[in-house]
Each structure stands twice: as C-alpha cells, then as structure tokens.
Amino acid sequence: MKFGIVTYPGSNCDHDAYHVVKHVLGCDATFLWHKDRDLQDVDCIILPGGFSYGDYLRCGAIARFSPITEEVARFAQHGGYVLGICNGFQVLTEAGLLPGVLRTNSQLKFICEDASLVVANGHTPWTVLCPETVVAPIAHHGGCYYADEETLGRLEGERQVVFRYAQRDGTETDEANPNGSLNNIAGITNARGNVLGMMPHPERNAESELGDASGAWIFRSIIHSFLEGTRA
Amino acid sequence: MKLRVHVTPRRGVLDPQGAAVKGGLTNLGFDGIGEVRVGKVIDLTLASTVDAEAALALGRDMARKLLANETVEDFEVEVLG
Numbered sequence: 290m291k292f293g294i295v296t297y298p299g300s301n302c303d304h305d306a307y308h309v310v311k312h313v314l315g316c317d318a319t320f321l322w323h324k325d326r327d328l329q330d331v332d333c334i335i336l337p338g339g340f341s342y343g344d345y346l347r348c349g350a351i352a353r354f355s356p357i358t359e360e361v362a363r364f365a366q367h368g369g370y371v372l373g374i375c376n377g378f379q380v381l382t383e384a385g386l387l388p389g390v391l392r393t394n395s396q397l398k399f400i401c402e403d404a405s406l407v408v409a410n411g412h413t414p415w416t417v418l419c420p421e422t423v424v425a426p427i428a429h430h431g432g433c434y435y436a437d438e439e440t441l442g443r444l445e446g447e448r449q450v451v452f453r454y455a456q457r458d459g460t461e462t463d464e465a466n467p468n469g470s471l472n473n474i475a476g477i478t479n480a481r482g483n484v485l486g487m488m489p490h491p492e493r494n495a496e497s498e499l500g501d502a503s504g505a506w507i508f509r510s511i512i513h514s515f516l517e518g519t520r521a
Numbered sequence: 522m523k524l525r526v527h528v529t530p531r532r533g534v535l536d537p538q539g540a541a542v543k544g545g546l547t548n549l550g551f552d553g554i555g556e557v558r559v560g561k562v563i564d565l566t567l568a569s570t571v572d573a574e575a576a577l578a579l580g581r582d583m584a585r586k587l588l589a590n591e592t593v594e595d596f597e598v599e600v601l602g
Contacts, residue, residue, distance in 0.1 A: 346587070350587065383590070389592065390590055393538065394537075396537070
C-alpha cells in the first residue's frame, strides 16, 4: 500500500506522517507537492497538520485552490482514502469534502495536550481495528467543530462522527471537550466513509516512545481496509 | 472602482472573540455594552471599469466563493466608488 503526503507551503507535520506510515508501519510513502497534479498512484492521501498558506483569511481557505487539492478532491470522489489531520481537516471542510467548519477554540487559546478520544463508530475503514479509546495529541487554535443543526443531525444519524473527546475511560463529558466542539466532535467522515478529518494527531502517538502508541491503530485500520479491498 | 466586503460572524453563532473584547471594554470602565461581534473588512480595487451594479455582483460572488464561509459568517458588499 502506498501513501501520499501532501506538502503545502506551511505544512509542518508532513514528515511526521511520512515517518509513521513508512518507518513504523512499513508502507510505501511519497510526498505530494502542492503545485503538482500527479498523485503518483497512491492508495491513501494524507493532508497533514500545519499552517497552510499561513492560515490567511481562514484556516485551510487558500489551500483549497492548490492544484494538488483539486486532484485530491477528484481522488476522494472516486472513493480514494483521504485523511486530513488538524490543518488537513480544516482544508477538507473548506474544500467541501467534509461538512461543517472548524472555528477558533471557544476559550481563544492555542491548546497543546494529549486528548483521549472515544471511537464513536468502529465500523469505518479508519477504525475497524481501533480499541474503544485512543489517545492523540491536539495542537490547534482553531479546532472547534461547528455545523448547522440539520448537518449535525445528519452526521449523527448516519454515524459519520468517528471520534469524540472523552475522559480516559471513554466517558464523554463537557470537561473533556477541549475546544468547544459541538457534541465533543474530534473527527468525522464523509457519507461514503472514505474521507476522514480529525483535529487530534494520531501520527504523534504511533510509537511507544511517544505514548501508548494507540494512534497507530487508525493507520493500521486503513491499511487493513485497503488490503481487504473493502473500498468504502 | 473600490469594493468593501464586511465579513461578520453569523447571527446565532457564538463569537468568542467578541465576548473577549466585550470583557476588555467592560474592564476599562465602558459600561452598558450589549453584544460585541468581531468581523473583518476586506477592501478590493477592481482593475476593470465595471459599473456599480456589476461590481456588487462580482463582490458577492467573491464573498460566496472565498471571502466568507457562509456556514458561520455573513457578508455585506459595499461600493466605495
């Protein structure tokens, strides 16, 4: 399985993602430059964290117009697996590949801490192998998920909410919600399930040197789903 | 032709920046402040010689496609002349 990691001007987690899929999980990996249109026959695309285009105007708003993003959108529309982490999630919402928007954290502070996530839907290609909870660090200023009532109802009804902020034991509480996200939402998929956006960084907790390594299960899940041929 | 696009948090959507600014003003002794909403202003100069109506339409198109995110923001376009 081959992963492609997009590099926008201002991306700064692209090498972390590359390292995890290539050196920790043993997959092929290549960087995809924002000006390119060639997806190099990858099977899964990662939009990494960072500050694409300086986060000018709104986080992710300018990256949407990169040539590579247009190709990523085409790839996603054909069922290709796309994972947006942090700034990558913001790009996916601005590009219309995922619903809703990520707003400034409710307490207006940049938050950098471990987040416990409860897996709200373990039947997606991204979570089939995941335990009930995973830990992934968050590092963002604009991670407050918002969608209008109708969209939120649809997301919940179709079980597109995949990760929620929770206590370590998996209990969802207001206190466990670090940024004011509606319904404690930390990650969602599109209706088809092949596109996942999440604010926490699973690539920063994929090795035992960095924590309990539970973030690796998200990558293992998508590798498993790909190899099983269970295209979402 | 100059255009000014006002982008503001959509009504009903919480504005934490506005709440923080209100807190600051209250601390400075400005009493009786109701709601404070923080938005942004984008000034554009159009190179072509379009008329006011066409400029407005263009500004609205730009706002819908990029300048505002209508999930959480409202916009108003004004021709400055």
